[in-house]
Amino acid sequence: MTALTLIGSGWHPALFRSEAEALVGPVGFIHPRAVVTELTSPDAMIRLSRSALIDDVLLNGEHSVALSVEEISEKIAKWATENLPKGSFAIRTRTLGTGISDISKSAIAQDSGGRISSENNPVNLDSPEHEIVVILAGKEDPSNHPDSLGDSEPVIIWGLREKEWKRADYGGRQPMERPFFQPVSLEPRLARLLISLGHRTDFTPTTIIDPFCGTGGIAIEGVLSGLNVLASDLDPRMVSGTEENLQWASGSENSAAWDVQVTGVGMIPDVWGKISGAVFAFDPPYGRNAWKSDDGVQLLLRACSAAKTIDDTGSLCTLLPTDPTIFDNNSNDSLDPIVMGVPWSELANQIIDRGWNPVLTAPIKVHRSLARLLVVAHPSH
Numbered sequence: 001m002t003a004l005t006l007i008g009s010g011w012h013p014a015l016f017r018s019e020a021e022a023l024v025g026p027v028g029f030i031h032p033r034a035v036v037t038e039l040t041s042p043d044a045m046i047r048l049s050r051s052a053l054i055d056d057v058l059l060n061g062e063h064s065v066a067l068s069v070e071e072i073s074e075k076i077a078k079w080a081t082e083n084l085p086k087g088s089f090a091i092r093t094r095t096l097g098t099g100i101s102d103i104s105k106s107a108i109a110q111d112s113g114g115r116i117s118s119e120n121n122p123v124n125l126d127s128p129e130h131e132i133v134v135i136l137a138g139k140e141d142p143s144n145h146p147d148s149l150g151d152s153e154p155v156i157i158w159g160l161r162e163k164e165w166k167r168a169d170y171g172g173r174q175p176m177e178r179p180f181f182q183p184v185s186l187e188p189r190l191a192r193l194l195i196s197l198g199h200r201t202d203f204t205p206t207t208i209i210d211p212f213c214g215t216g217g218i219a220i221e222g223v224l225s226g227l228n229v230l231a232s233d234l235d236p237r238m239v240s241g242t243e244e245n246l247q248w249a250s251g252s253e254n255s256a257a258w259d260v261q262v263t264g265v266g267m268i269p270d271v272w273g274k275i276s277g278a279v280f281a282f283d284p285p286y287g288r289n290a291w292k293s294d295d296g297v298q299l300l301l302r303a304c305s306a307a308k309t310i311d312d313t314g315s316l317c318t319l320l321p322t323d324p325t326i327f328d329n330n331s332n333d334s335l336d337p338i339v340m341g342v343p344w345s346e347l348a349n350q351i352i353d354r355g356w357n358p359v360l361t362a363p364i365k366v367h368r369s370l371a372r373l374l375v376v377a378h379p380s381h
Contacts, residue, residue: 050227059160061157065156066154077112131160180244191220194218194281215238231258232265322363
C-alpha cells in the first residue's frame with residue numbers, strides 16, 4: 001500500500017488538515033503543514049486534485065527529527081535504495097515556517113544527491129525523471145489564523161514527488177481578471193475550499209450547487225474541478241455574468257456541464273428537482289451591516305431547507321460573516337461569536353433544525369472589522 005505525505009499551505013494550516021481529511025480520510029500528523037495517509041481509494045488522486053490548500057504530494061515519504069546534514073543525507077540515501085525508480089533524478093529542497101536554522105538546503109541536496117547518484121540514477125537538475133523533495137519544516141510563522149498545533153518541533157520530511165498531482169494554480173482567474181467582475185466576487189482559493197471540504201470519506205460529489213452565484217466564483221472552481229454545476233441568482237446580470245465567466249474559464253476540453261438560472265433560493269428544488277452527489281457551496285448575501293445584521297439569516301435558512309429537499313445525503317459548505325473578536329482568545333465572544341447578527345449557538349440550532357449538522361467551523365480573517373466563519377455541515381439523520 002502506497003503512503004502519501006501531503007504538504008499544506010501556510011495560509012491556514014488547520015484548514016489544510018481538515019481539507020486533507022475530507023479528501024482522503026484519516027491522516028497522521030507530522031507537522032502543522034504536513035500529514036500522512038495511505039493511498040487506498042482508486043479515485044484518491046482525482047479527489048486531491050480538487051484541493052485548495054495542498055502544496056505538494058509525496059510518495060512513500062519519511063520524516064526525522066533534525067539531525068546533522070550527514071546523518072539526514074544517509075537516511076535519505078538509504079530510503080532511495082528502496083523507493084527511487086530507475087532513471088534520472090533531482091533533489092528539490094524547501095522550507096516550511098521558519099525552517100531549521102543550522103541545516104542548509106544546498107548542503108542537504110549536495111550530500112544526499114552525491115550518495116544516491118549512480119549509473120541507474122544519474123543526477124539531472126534540469127529535466128529529471130524523478131524528483132526527491134526534502135523539506136526542512138520549522139516552527140510556523142505567526143499566522144493570521146491561530147493553530148493549536150502550530151508550536152510543533154522541527155522535522156525533516158522527504159519523499160518522491162507524485163507526478164500525477166498538480167497544485168491548484170489561481171493565476172489568471174482572480175476576480176478582477178475575469179470578463180465579468182463585481183467587487184463582491186469570491187477569490188478562487190476560498191471558492192475551491194468550499195468544494196473540497198464538501199467531500200467525505202464515503203462521499204465523492206458529482207455536482208456543485210450555488211444558489212447565490214454572484215459572478216460565478218464557486219461555479220468556476222466547480223467546473224475546473226471536473227464537477228457539474230447548478231447555479232442561480234435573483235439578479236439577471238449576475239446570471240449572465242456567471243455564464244460569461246464559465247465560458248471563459250472552462251475551455252474547449254472541459255467536459256463538465258453547467259446550468260445557470262434566474263431564480264430565488266426557495267425555488268431551486270422546483271427548478272432542479274432531486275439530485276444525488278451534491279455539495280451545496282455558497283457565500284450568501286450578508287446585508288448592509290455584515291456580521292452585526294441578521295438581514296441574511298432567513299436566506300441562509302431557506303438555502304439549508306432547499307438543500308435538504310434536493311439531496312438529503314450531500315454536504316453543505318458556506319461562509320458567514322462573523323465578529324472579528326472571534327480571534328481574541330481573551331474574549332467571551334470567541335466562545336459563541338455573533339454570526340449574521342445572532343449568537344452562533346442559536347444559528348447552529350436553526351441549521352440543525354433544517355436537517356444539517358455543522359461538523360466543522362473555522363474562522364477566516366477578511367480585514368480588521370470583518371471575519372468569516374467557514375461552516376461545513378453533513379446530513380443530521
